[in-house]
Amino acid sequence: MEQPFERRVIVSGIGESQIGRRLHRTPLDLTLEASLAAISDAGLTVADIDGLATYPGSLGMGSEAATGPGTPAVQDALRLNLSWHTATSEGPAQVAAVVSACLAVAAGLARHVLIYRTVTESSGQGDGGRKGLGGDGSAQVEGWLQYLVPFGAHSAANWVAQYAQRHFHEFGTTREQLAQVALTGRRNAALNPSAVYRTPLTIDDYITSRMISTPLCLYDCDVPVDGSLAFVVSHVDVAPDLPKPAVRINAVGTAQRGRPSWDQWSDLVTMAGRDAAAHLWTRTDLRPSDVDVAQLYDGFSFLTLMWLEALGFCGRGESGPFLEGGHRIALDGQLPLNTSGGQLSAGRLHGYLQLHEAVVQLRGDAGARQVAGAEVAVAASGGGPLAGVLLLTK
Amino acid sequence: MTDLPVVVPDVTADVLPFWDGAATDRLVIPRCRDCATFVWYPRAMCPECHSVDVAWVEVSGGGTIYSFTISHRAAGAWADHVPYVIAYVELDEGPRVLTNIVGADLDALRIGDPVTPVFHAAGATKVLRFTPASRAGGG
């Protein structure tokens, strides 16, 4: 049988910009810092880059604070000569750009693709708090928003919260169980110099924090930051030439088989990750028990529960008991989870923090938070009707 | 009970019967005449059998709370109305709609509670919200 296309692709380089709260640097400035770091990390020069990809692209989802610069801006700033480029907001969640880049490399359209994700949502939100869709609550609305905005459901927190509430109702999941995602993330963030929130967080802090949208409290919501992460994916043939160990892409999961809608999804106790994860496991002989470290999307803590169940680390409805006490997901547990601190503590780098940390762990470069002997990592992105997942190996 | 903010929907011709119904306190949604599927969101073609013989029918408006959240933080006009309830209501006929629950005891609200529709003026039409059935005298 022919190998899946993704086996012909490796992550050859990674780079990060300064990451922090209200840096007041331009999205392009941060992107170039991360991109040059990733290119250098791969042992390449700018002239070697012949592909460029990002999510979601400059027209994808509103302001540049949320989207980062589009590919034309980055291409021009680096004077790249490209054989291929793409940016799209419609695809298997945030890692859509990575999957597309892998397809381009495997198909021979490009040899070294630079991928970046840039956010300046911390500076972008100013002092006015976090804004969601139609946040001013006054404008006329059309399209699918006409079914959300008239009801004050502007924020993804409102959408995720109703999944969480339903999960609590059907399976008896508790806030104390949910809290373990945030508490574990914070413990790991203390060991990550790039994380924005590193001070200890206790269960009392969590339980007594203010509600955002029941049952989600402040610490269930990720923290907007300014920053950029960049990656180079290359053909596997170059693996022996790399200055750092190649990280292999073992499998991708991109399926979406339910209704592509937050509110029309069939049962509200699964998400599109169910389909993407099932798809992933059809493309590999590796099993959930082979995974050494899990970087699961935590734009909201509850999304991580959905990924735990989707990927088969526990059964349907069993993520609450799986998280109980937090020992299974600790750095020395059976499934070290969100070892960078995740988006809840390290910062909302929107699906790419997970991939970055997976590569760092597989390279053995994670310092004080390194999971000993990590050879297989999963990086999952997205929530609700959006999901994309990558399985990576040393 | 303070009235929640109103956002005037941009009524387009393809969904006019829904908004015309709402304007007169009736819930009117499309249903396939060939396979009896209720089509939500409203569309001209049945997603199950691809029939275009889809008709607008009035439904009871009764339903139950499938899930809900109490929003404690909001932007713009909504900021003055927290906490308010956002819910998914499953209509007795099957479709699930996003809405608000008004007039409810927030501490007593539960998934599975029966609700009845209330219509709140929004420009030339009204938006569909719900209230606990017992409170509306419906049981």
Ligand SMILES: [Zn+2]
């Ligand atoms: Zn039909």
